[in-house]
Amino acid sequence: MRAVWAETGGGAEVLRIVERALPEPQANQIRIRVAAAGINNADIVQRKSGIAPAGAPPGLGLEVSGTVDAVGEDVADWSVGQRVCALLDGGGYGDFALADARSVLPVPDDITHCEAAGLPExxxxxxxxxxxxxxxxxxxxxxxxxxxxxxxxxxxxxxxxxxxxxxxxxxxxxxxxxxxxxxxxxxxxxxxxxxxxxxxxxxxxxxxxxxxxxxxxxxxxxxxxxxxxxxxxxxxxxxxxxxxxxxxxxxxxxxxxSKLRPRSAAHKGELTDAIRRFVWPTVARRGITAVIDRIFPLAEVADAHRYFEARRHFGKVILDLQN
Amino acid sequence: MRAVWAETGGGAEVLRIVERALPEPQANQIRIRVAAAGINNADIVQRKSGIAPAGAPPGLGLEVSGTVDAVGEDVADWSVGQRVCALLDGGGYGDFALADARSVLPVPDDITHCEAAGLPExxxxxxxxxxxxxxxxxxxxxxxxxxxxxxxxxxxxxxxxxxxxxxxxxxxxxxxxxxxxxxxxxxxxxxxxxxxxxxxxxxxxxxxxxxxxxxxxxxxxxxxxxxxxxxxxxxxxxxxxxxxxxxxxxxxxxxxxSKLRPRSAAHKGELTDAIRRFVWPTVARRGITAVIDRIFPLAEVADAHRYFEARRHFGKVILDLQN
Structure with missing residues (x-):
């Protein structure tokens, strides 16, 4: 599978599309076949330093949308084939990613994966x-x-x-x-x-x-x-x-x-639960949408970072893993 | 009755002990025959400026202990002769002072007025x-x-x-x-x-x-x-x-x-109520006491302010109205 790594810190030119083994979901995790990933400032910070936060996967990417590809032990809420979006610890810019089952939301039928990838973070x-x-x-x-x-x-x-x-x-x-x-x-x-x-x-x-x-x-x-x-x-x-x-x-x-990224999986799960209860019904009828500024194919991830860092976009910048 | 005013702003020398008419309690107020008054930083601020906050009596003094001397209409909780201490809007350095009935606390038998005057603020x-x-x-x-x-x-x-x-x-x-x-x-x-x-x-x-x-x-x-x-x-x-x-x-x-003095009477009443429920039992058995550094007679109020402003005291500085 493809993944995007920044093994040394620096500008967008350090980004590499690399081949990696399929990650295996552990207990309470799901594996998502990624359709689209959101770009966030935390990705820029990680790329510049070349260092992932302690405990996070080394690949870039904090949020994705896609379909459930496999589920770990003790996962009861999600099943293979379901359309989902999720906040991740990292590794979202790639064909497959692991998510804690508590930080996953179902993607309503009317919403595209590129739109849904802009929602979690x-x-x-x-x-x-x-x-x-x-x-x-x-x-x-x-x-x-x-x-x-x-x-x-x-x-x-x-x-x-x-x-x-x-x-x-x-x-x-x-x-x-x-x-x-x-x-x-x-x-x-x-x-x-x-x-x-x-x-x-x-x-x-x-x-x-x-x-x-x-x-x-x-x-x-x-x-x-x-x-x-x-x-x-x-x-x-x-x-x-x-x-x-x-x-x-x-x-x-x-x-x-506060910062979201370093918070515990339990805390992110509580936030996700509140969003599912209080915001998701409005999302499902398109009363709240992720505003998508521009979509880049994964091959152009470096250009996507440059575009994001120029700070002239309005809303979200998305990577499309299906193109 | 005696009262302490600062009609012009300045050092402790501007403090004057003046004669004033007995204040009449309005609805929801009580009049306290003051036995002792606490000195607070807000008194120093008021003296330096020579201006009482909007709505406050012109005399100095935010907290007193003494006995209930008269009650206004609609006051059911307090009766004449009862030993009380209270947070005031002002006017506490004097023989009599008015208090909102919501900001009054009963003084336990074992506690002197000079000690109790150091508690409310x-x-x-x-x-x-x-x-x-x-x-x-x-x-x-x-x-x-x-x-x-x-x-x-x-x-x-x-x-x-x-x-x-x-x-x-x-x-x-x-x-x-x-x-x-x-x-x-x-x-x-x-x-x-x-x-x-x-x-x-x-x-x-x-x-x-x-x-x-x-x-x-x-x-x-x-x-x-x-x-x-x-x-x-x-x-x-x-x-x-x-x-x-x-x-x-x-x-x-x-x-x-936040600052206590500008808060509403209702807010101060809520704080007083919480103190009566959660702190007063410990105060009554002397598990919490106002630490009294020094007591000045009212005639020496200017010296008391100078002493307070030197900031070498430990705990409260009190004015004794009975001497």
């Missing part, structure tokens, strides 16, 4: 940050930074599903239009408008999901309503920055953050 | 920060900075009552000894020892209560265990500081804070 990340860490409630005002990212475009949709009013930031009128079409009540072009002013006029944000960090931190504190939760998903403009603790204390804010 | 602040914001659980490791302060010496005792293991910082061997006597498992002399090293050797802190801020913020992130809560009660060494968001995210930490 964004949905679990959004659920962790918006609901578990952010405690989003109906009627809350939610500010989603980087609305055009895979996570951002999903966060806008999930927040709307939960009955929140959603403001989001993006870098062009076209991207803002697409976010309004996805349901955002207010899309803010951060190159022309000040999000603090606009969100303050909306009464302040109860939950802020941020991927920018750096100069955004104190601006987030300023845009927050009393008692708000600010959840740091990433910090593309720097993780070392200044904070105004007086503002944090005065407004009783909570600043928090 | 520290207990409500500790409950808000340790339990509500900090979600302290049995078996947690709690780090209390500034253990020798009124809040710190109370936090050590309450955290022990809740089944936590407690580390605390102070600035001398004598203060460390006193904190160990109050129940701290490990008292750290911050002039000679590195709290990050010591708390890390203990496995890291699940809850950190900090009054220092500034250079302590990233050291708190370093001393925290995965999933910990860091609660900013004050920031004596600066509120504008740098933060390492990568550490916050990597350990899934939550940084939060």
């Amino acid at each position: 964004a949905l679990l990340t959004v659920w962790q940050n918006l609901v578990v860490s952010g405690n989003c409630q109906p009627g809350d005002t939610v500010l989603v930074h980087g609305g055009g990212s895979g996570i951002g475009s999903m966060a806008v949709q999930v927040a709307k599903m939960l009955g929140a009013r959603v403001a989001t930031t993006a870098g062009s009128p076209e991207r803002c239009n697409r976010l309004t079409e996805l349901g955002a009540d207010r899309a803010i072009n951060h190159n022309e408008e000040d999000f603090v002013t606009i969100v303050s006029e909306m009464g302040g944000a109860d939950v802020i999901l941020d991927i920018v960090g750096g100069p955004y931190l104190n601006r987030n504190l300023a845009a927050a309503r009393e008692g708000a939760r600010i959840v740091q998903i990433a910090f593309l403009e720097g993780g070392e920055t200044t904070i105004d603790l007086a503002l944090l204390q005065h407004k009783r804010l909570a600043l928090t953050g | 520290a207990l409500l602040t500790v409950w808000q920060n340790l339990v509500v914001s900090g979600n302290c659980q049995p078996g947690d490791t709690v780090l209390v900075h500034g253990g020798g302060s009124g809040i710190g010496s109370m936090a050590v005792q309450v955290a022990k009552m809740l089944g936590a293991r407690v580390a605390t910082t102070a600035g001398s061997p004598e203060r460390c000894n006193r904190l160990t006597e109050l129940g701290a498992d490990r008292a750290i002399n911050h002039n000679e020892e590195d709290f990050v090293t010591i708390v890390s050797e203990m496995g890291g802190a699940d809850v950190i209560l900090d009054i220092v801020g500034g250079p302590y913020l990233n050291r708190n992130l370093a001393a925290a265990r995965e999933g910990a809560r860091i609660v900013q009660i004050a920031f004596l060494e600066g509120g504008e500081t740098t933060i390492d968001l990568a550490l916050l995210q990597h350990k899934r930490l939550a940084l939060t804070g």
Whole structure:
């Protein structure tokens, strides 16, 4: 079977399509014949370092869609031939991949594998940050930074599903239009408008999901309503920055953050279970979709990484293993 | 009746003992004949500015002990002559003060008024920060900075009552000894020892209560265990500081804070109710006490403020209205 490895760290040129033996599912695992895989920032981090996290398979790829090909001992929920998508520990860019049975979701009939491959990582990340860490409630005002990212475009949709009013930031009128079409009540072009002013006029944000960090931190504190939760998903403009603790204390804010990848299989299973119960019915009727920007065949995986790193895509970048 | 006002902002010399009319309790208020009043940092802030917060009485003083002197309409829980202590909106440095009936606690027989006057503000602040914001659980490791302060010496005792293991910082061997006597498992002399090293050797802190801020913020992130809560009660060494968001995210930490004084009467009432149910039985058998450093007669209120601001006291500084 084909797999994609980065045996030395570096740019997209280090990616190699290699031949590997078929992996055998252990107890509580399934083997998926992969139809499509999502590209995520964690893959870029792994490629640059050339090192997979402890316990993860060495191949790249955190999420796939495909069909169940084999099941390990003690797996009762899944059977061979079923269409599924899953969050993985790694190894998703390949013809076959192993998944913990707790992190698997069924793919509804109307949804293509390329669409389904864009769902697991964004949905679990959004659920962790918006609901578990952010405690989003109906009627809350939610500010989603980087609305055009895979996570951002999903966060806008999930927040709307939960009955929140959603403001989001993006870098062009076209991207803002697409976010309004996805349901955002207010899309803010951060190159022309000040999000603090606009969100303050909306009464302040109860939950802020941020991927920018750096100069955004104190601006987030300023845009927050009393008692708000600010959840740091990433910090593309720097993780070392200044904070105004007086503002944090005065407004009783909570600043928090987490990473999905290092969490336990049990924790990911709990998130997957919540998504199946509370989000999947809406996914099945296409009320929430993975926004697909572009699909690359596996042979062009290096180009796919370059395209992803240029950060001009809107939504998800997908690898098609069937082409 | 006597009251203490700061009509212009400034040093302790602006404090004036003035004559004022007896205040009349409104619905849901009681009037307390004050026996003793606690001195708090919020009093210093108010004196320096010369301005009481919106809605607060102009006189200084946030907590008192004494006897119920009159009750307003709709007050069923309290009767004239009863020994009580209370958190106030202000006006506690005086012969009589008004309290919202929800923020009043009965004073057990064995406890003097000077001791009881040191309980309300520290207990409500500790409950808000340790339990509500900090979600302290049995078996947690709690780090209390500034253990020798009124809040710190109370936090050590309450955290022990809740089944936590407690580390605390102070600035001398004598203060460390006193904190160990109050129940701290490990008292750290911050002039000679590195709290990050010591708390890390203990496995890291699940809850950190900090009054220092500034250079302590990233050291708190370093001393925290995965999933910990860091609660900013004050920031004596600066509120504008740098933060390492990568550490916050990597350990899934939550940084939060709040101020007690601006909270609603209903919120303070809820805290008071929790304290009456969960802490007061231990207070009644002297398992938790307000540590009293020094008692000043009302006539020496300016000296009491100067003494408090020198920050060499251990525990509470109290005004005695009966002398």
